[in-house]
Amino acid sequence: MERMPKEFFGKPTLELAEELLGCELIKETEEGVASGYIVETEAYIGAVDKAAHSYDYKRTKRTEVMFGEAGYAYTYVMHTHCLVNVVSGEAGEPEAILIRAVEPVQGIDLMYERRGDKKEKDLTNGPGKLTKALGIVKSDYGHLYGEPPLYIAKGFIPEDISVGPRIGIENSEEARDFPWRFWVTGNKFVSR
DSSP: OOBOOGGGGGSOHHHHHHHTTTOEEEEEETTEEEEEEEEEEEEEETTTOTTSTTGGGOOOTTTGGGGSOSSBEEEEEETTEEEEEEEOSSTTSOEEEEEEEEEEOSOHHHHHHHHOSOOGGGSSSSHHHHHHHHTOOGGGTTOBTTSTTEEEEOOOOOSOEEEEOOSSOTTSGGGGGOOOEEEETTOTTSOO
16 A cells, blocks of 8 residues: 655645545554545635635644645544544645545455444545544544545545535524535545
8 A cells, every 4th residue: 555645745735635536545543544535525725715614814732733744634523423534735724624424445344343333325425424434533633644544645646536615514694505525426435
């Protein structure tokens, strides 16, 4: 498995959000390894994006990692679910890409243990579902994606990619219409 080099993450945010599709997100834990191909992402560009935690350069303890170099994990808890992002953009520009859904690859039995008796497509078809299934936790915050236990590796190149507005950000004025959500067309693990 070929881990993505640090240079891979140095692309503009919207380009990286698309290029992450098909990559394998891997988490090693004491219980075992679980992974999935990334099939859905959403970009957040803090300087201009009212849906971003870092809108207008808002700098808090939670958003601090977004102001650093690309390629680090930005995790946070929302509605009791841990969500995971890839920090993107140039240092000083608070940008990140939410990983919204993955297609299970390794550790599927472990995913069922963590998620309970679900239909296969419901294991990882949402940002909170995939972190629980893979064992990604808030303490993964600030972790460099090139190093275990949380890393991104080469996977497959999608044949077709769809683009549209992001989900669940209704109260973010014009930002709710930005076409910054990317997904592998027709993949059954895409959130909706």
